[in-house]
Amino acid sequence: MRKKNSLKLWMASAILFSLFISCGQDRRERVDGEVLMVEEQGSFLAGGAAVTTPGIYNENDPTNPAGQTLHGDHAYVFYQKPLHARKYPLVFLHGNGESSKTWETTPDGREGFQNIFLRLGFSVYLVDQPRRGKAGRSMVSDSISVLPEEAFQFEIFRLGIWPEFFPDVQFPKDPQSLEQFMRQITPNTGAFDKHVVADAMSAVFDRTGEGVLVTHSMGGGPGWLTVIRNPKVRAVVAYEPGSSFIFPKGEVPAPMPTSCPYGALTADSVSLEQFTSLTRIPIIIYYGDNIPKEPTEHWGQDTWRVRLAMARLFAECINRHGGDAKVVHLPEIGIKGNTHFLFSDLNNLEISDLMFDFLHEKGLD
Template sequence: MPRTNFLISLILALTASSASAGEGPLVIEKQGYFYTSGQEYDTEVGKVIADRMYVEFQIPAKKKHPYPVVFYHGGGSTGAYWGMTPDGREGWREYFLRKGYAVYITDAPMIGRSGYNSLVDPELIITPHNPEAAERMFTNTEETPLWPQASKHTQFPGTGKRGDPIFEAFVSRGVPTVEALRPGNVPPPLEVVARTDKLVQKETAKLLEKIGPAIIVTHSRSGTFGWLIADARPELVKAVVAVEPNGPPFVNALPGSDLEDIARPYGPTYAPLTFDPPVDDPAEIAPVERLAPADEDLIGCWPMAGEQRTLPNLKDVPVLIVTGEASYHAQYDHCTAEFLQDAGVNAVHIPLGSVGVHGNSHVMMSEKNSDAVAGVIADWLDDHVK
């Protein structure tokens, strides 16, 4: 087929796909990309620029909201995660553009298009392609449930198993990262993940100074970013939407984890937050006990030790935590919400099952009802961001 005819056929097919969903063509007024400035380093080969953050943006022709949405991807991934779903449908990027939001999508420093630099960055870990883990944790949790809620999973498109083209499209999105598990399933050093936290906090401050106040949307590993960004520049953060944020506070609670080892010394983050009274040493707030769970399907939470402290810079920032009904996060996202609430933050936790959105795993933005999940977020933003 001649190239011109192929392009015309592709455009018509995409337009028909949109029209069949009752939406019509998506009209973009402006789009592009840029990098934050990063930092200059002296190296053995001379000066280099590293630790920049890639940002792409689209602004709809019918912009209806004053504040843009800024998306941060999860671990081992890139901002491409927010675009088309693995079965070829429009993703959350398009959903919020159609809702009239300007959309900015980032790649975290040292990953994807933000450029890893071996002269200054921590060791890059090339993880083995592990589709079996993806099946167990994300796409086919119902077959061999590792946590109580896993059997409720119904929403991943296709079979969720190796060999299915949708599954292969999903797992192909993984990328090497400085934060991958080391050989023997050893977690990355605290200084590595704390460095990522600090870099995103610093580079996002530059981003918000450029584009103005925004809504921050995080997922999984990037959950820590939202708290740190709001802590650093609360006047420029209109809301934080945390989709199954990295947690729970202080420890990791993935299936098989040691529930007593401190992973995040500042509760919900690896890098320091601003507490009142101040925390000079994270040992001051390290939990000394785990509370009894409120339900047999939940994990008991780890409250901060010592005198009650607040997070004063987050007190005026509305926070939404969203949790899938079948995700491993369904065991413990309530702990993150309670930690923030106890610290004076206006945090709301919505387990999706409680609002009639059922069957979702940790990768809900890639699942069959992704628009329904996005709709819960959009409705909350309508009520809380003016």
């Protein structure tokens, strides 16, 4: 009798959850108050390469590579599917120095986009790109330097000007949160290669089927290339893409000088046919706060000045060729204080609302 009652209770909960998802109730209430119910979760590896060394393997000489294989340059993917999942899953790709951790719990312990959008009924796929995190098996050798550089990270991620936070910053200012943030930074195990990442991401979409690609920072460049490679990408939401903007041959903007030690920002060239892939889907690009309008000696901000400017040229080019691209600079719509990690900032529920509204407007929810 107790088992029957438990089954009835579970079924009633599932029905109520389904009704809750299907009705138009407030998304923030859903995030804060509902029990998180997952129907399926798991992980897989996608894409990559493999080599076999000529020769015959000798079990008495196991460190000799002869006759042995090496698999690497794949992506690692952890996924969760909620009950009554929406049609299109969200595939999240991190940026430089990060892993899929960037989308998980925030440095101060709040829910990140992984759980926020899972609660909203989306299947979520969190990717570790090739040569990073749980996809660390690289097909090329590299060395990992041990160098104190967290003041550099603090400034380029626009938390402030070391060691002071920006007064209005949406990052928690307690030492514990900053420590958690710094500890999530992780190195490459092989040189970053946007084409290797894009190949692996295309393989991810072969597994997930049609879905929405959500990128951050350096993940933006491989994201555009993934769209070119795989028509299963139905839209792109890009948070502060920082490099490898692509333009058709003959339309590439001039390099944009900056005080950043990386030097001038340059764009990449692709064929018009390849570029046209970007015009077939909706694209939205978000940038946070504390990005100056004029050149400044504060390189951690100036580098984002030119990246925002390049993103606007990129969107204009897509639209000029008949596409649907938009750049949203959050302070211009009244949202202040966001860092480079706006999706994990203190107002990440507000940021998630913007993304949800975009998905709804484009019929992707």
